[in-house]
Amino acid sequence: MIELIPFDDTITSIKTAAGQDGNPIVWVYAYKIGKVLFDAGCANAISDLRSRGIGSQIDRVYLTHEHEDHVGSCSYFARDASVYAPKATIEYMKNPPDYGEFFRFVWGQPEAVVDIKSMPSKFSIGEHEFNVIPLPGHGKEMVGFYDEKDGWLFSADAVPPQSKKKIAMNDENIPQMISTMEKLLKLDIKVLFDSHRGPISSPQEHIKVRIEHLKDMRAKAKALNEEGKSESEIEKALDLEGPWYLEYTRGRFGIDLFVKSLLFDREV
Numbered sequence: 001m002i003e004l005i006p007f008d009d010t011i012t013s014i015k016t017a018a019g020q021d022g023n024p025i026v027w028v029y030a031y032k033i034g035k036v037l038f039d040a041g042c043a044n045a046i047s048d049l050r051s052r053g054i055g056s057q058i059d060r061v062y063l064t065h066e067h068e069d070h071v072g073s074c075s076y077f078a079r080d081a082s083v084y085a086p087k088a089t090i091e092y093m094k095n096p097p098d099y100g101e102f103f104r105f106v107w108g109q110p111e112a113v114v115d116i117k118s119m120p121s122k123f124s125i126g127e128h129e130f131n132v133i134p135l136p137g138h139g140k141e142m143v144g145f146y147d148e149k150d151g152w153l154f155s156a157d158a159v160p161p162q163s164k165k166k167i168a169m170n171d172e173n174i175p176q177m178i179s180t181m182e183k184l185l186k187l188d189i190k191v192l193f194d195s196h197r198g199p200i201s202s203p204q205e206h207i208k209v210r211i212e213h214l215k216d217m218r219a220k221a222k223a224l225n226e227e228g229k230s231e232s233e234i235e236k237a238l239d240l241e242g243p244w245y246l247e248y249t250r251g252r253f254g255i256d257l258f259v260k261s262l263l264f265d266r267e268v
Contacts, residue, residue, distance in 0.1 A: 002041075002048035003027075007191075007199050010034075010128075011152075014054070015198075016041030016073065018106055025106050028069040029195050031154055035059045036125045037081070038145060038154045039195065043072030043108025055080055062119070064135075064156035065142035066092035068099060068107045070195065075111035083116045084123075086141040090116045102248040119143060128152075136268065137177030138169070151190030153203070158184065161196040163209050165217075166240045168258035170251065174214055179267040181211050214262075221262040231259050 001024050003015040012032040017024035030039040037058045041049065049055065061077050063085040064070060071093060074083060085093065096110040103109075122131050130145045135158040145154040158180055168174060184207055192203035200206050217238065224234045240255045 002045050002052060013198055014041060016045035016049070018042065018044035018108065027196065029198055031193055033125050033128065037061045037077065039064055039070040039156070040074040040077055041072060042069045043110050046073050046076045049073055049076060060084070062145065063089050064144060065089055065139040067139065068096070068103065068110050070156070072108050072110045074113050078113045078115065083113065084119050085116050086119050086143055088141040090118070099252070100250060102245070135180050137173055137180045139171060146187065148188070151188050152193065153184070153187065153189045154193040155184070156195050159192065159194060159207055160210050161194070164213050165210070166258060167242050167246065167253050167255055168261050169253055170257055172257070172261060173265045173267070174258065174261040175218065175265050176267045178211055178214050181207050218262045221259060225263055231256060234259050
């Protein structure tokens with residue numbers, strides 16, 4: 001599925017998702033500025049992107065990180081556009097892993113793309129100048145794109161979509177995520193272009209709520225751990241319940257991963 005939603009005269013949100021009974025499972029946002037695309041959307045939307053002729057409108061793609069909802073359609077755009085990515089994403093795209101039936105259903109399986117260029121430290125789109133800034137936490141080498149003049153930050157998955165996050169991915173570092181969000185508060189961000197919530201025009205409050213929740217969870221988890229509680233006991237004490245699909249992710253997402261990261265991970 002696909003939806004194109006203009007934000008203003010410059011930016012268009014391109015929402016992609018797999019559909020079920022005519023409804024999206026989970027939207028993911030890519031953003032188009034002129035002939036440039038930030039992230040590529042999911043593989044299950046390639047046929048819709050093709051039918052709308054989006055590929056012919058793009059000559060550059062900048063990828064924030066390697067997760068399949070962000071790079072799934074890269075093979076479609078790479079036929080006509082130059083693609084730029086962090087090192088870990090370049091390596092991923094050369095040989096994408098098979099994530100199994102559940103994730104093929106939700107996002108689709110990315111195809112390999114070999115010709116990808118290294119991410120520059122900055123680039124321009126017309127009169128807009130973007131700095132590439134590191135946003136570790138959700139992924140080790142995830143980056144975002146910041147236009148200081150206009151106060152635009154394309155933040156990928158740096159800010160959790162849930163205000164009360166209770167699960168983590170196997171490559172997430174929650175303390176690092178907190179640190180990254182605290183650094184974002186020091187920037188003059190007027191609009192946060194999030195990858196799952198879309199454009200957010202009150203970014204400071206949006207970010208603060210998530211920082212406070214994760215800090216609170218971390219403090220409580222550490223206190224329980226110091227009392228001698230096991231990780232499973234901490235899960236119960238914090239009343240952490242996962243979504244219905246958790247078992248289908250086969251360990252890629254987990255409540256236990258969230259608790260372990262709160263207890264043992266450190267910001268780099």
